[in-house]
Amino acid sequence: MNTAAARALCTRCARPQRNCICALAARVDCAPEVLILQHPLEVHEAKGTARLLHLSLPRSRMEIGEQFDALQLQGWIEQDWHGDALAPAPHAVLLYPQAPHDPALPLAPAPPLPAQWLQDPAHLRLVVIDGTWRKSRKMLYLNPQLQQLPRLALRDLPASRYAIRRAHRPGQLSTLEATCCALAQLEPANHALERLLQAMDALVARQSQWQQAATGCMEP
Numbered sequence: 001m002n003t004a005a006a007r008a009l010c011t012r013c014a015r016p017q018r019n020c021i022c023a024l025a026a027r028v029d030c031a032p033e034v035l036i037l038q039h040p041l042e043v044h045e046a047k048g049t050a051r052l053l054h055l056s057l058p059r060s061r062m063e064i065g066e067q068f069d070a071l072q073l074q075g076w077i078e079q080d081w082h083g084d085a086l087a088p089a090p091h092a093v094l095l096y097p098q099a100p101h102d103p104a105l106p107l108a109p110a111p112p113l114p115a116q117w118l119q120d121p122a123h124l125r126l127v128v129i130d131g132t133w134r135k136s137r138k139m140l141y142l143n144p145q146l147q148q149l150p151r152l153a154l155r156d157l158p159a160s161r162y163a164i165r166r167a168h169r170p171g172q173l174s175t176l177e178a179t180c181c182a183l184a185q186l187e188p189a190n191h192a193l194e195r196l197l198q199a200m201d202a203l204v205a206r207q208s209q210w211q212q213a214a215t216g217c218m219e220p
């Protein structure tokens with residue numbers, strides 16, 4: 001592969017072709033739809049997991065931005081993604097913890113999550129924010145529609161398998177892990193979800209190889 005080809009971006013995963021992660025994606029069918037809102041600073045983050053998540057979930061959509069056009073965001077939250085105007089509006093739920101008050105970025109209290117929504121996962125649309133803790137909070141602050149969504153809090157958090165991002169502290173999960181955990185909560189019998197974690201493990205392994213290769217190149 002010549003240098004220009006090596007630098008060219010893959011049109012699916014937006015990574016340089018030599019680092020393309022498309023082959024790592026594992027198709028995983030699940031009942032809820034997943035809307036991934038990615039902060040622009042995460043787009044070229046080599047260690048990010050949101051793109052792999054999107055590539056693995058046929059019923060997902062990924063949009064990039066910090067402050068979205070309100071009408072456009074409303075459409076992504078409420079409307080059928082295939083243009084079916086007669087489709088019933090999905091039950092949109094935001095994957096976000098009950099965060100402590102922050103006077104710099106105050107949030108409106110989230111409405112309660114109706115228990116009956118959880119009985120019908122096929123009509124749920126899980127909204128996921130992909131960004132650092134601070135950036136996610138800012139996106140929530142800048143997009144009041146997201147504050148108006150009932151929130152799904154994760155319970156029984158597993159230890160993170162995601163070991164390549166130093167900023168990660170115990171109890172913090174990657175976007176893929178947190179979404180997988182939420183989907184497992186919504187659809188406990190869906191054992192295919194384990195494949196999402198396996199895809200992430202493969203990404204982590206590849207990433208370590210690249211890092212080692214890069215370090216090796218710099219050595220005399």
Ligand SMILES: [Zn+2]
Nearest residue numbers: 010013020022
């Ligand atoms: Zn790719």
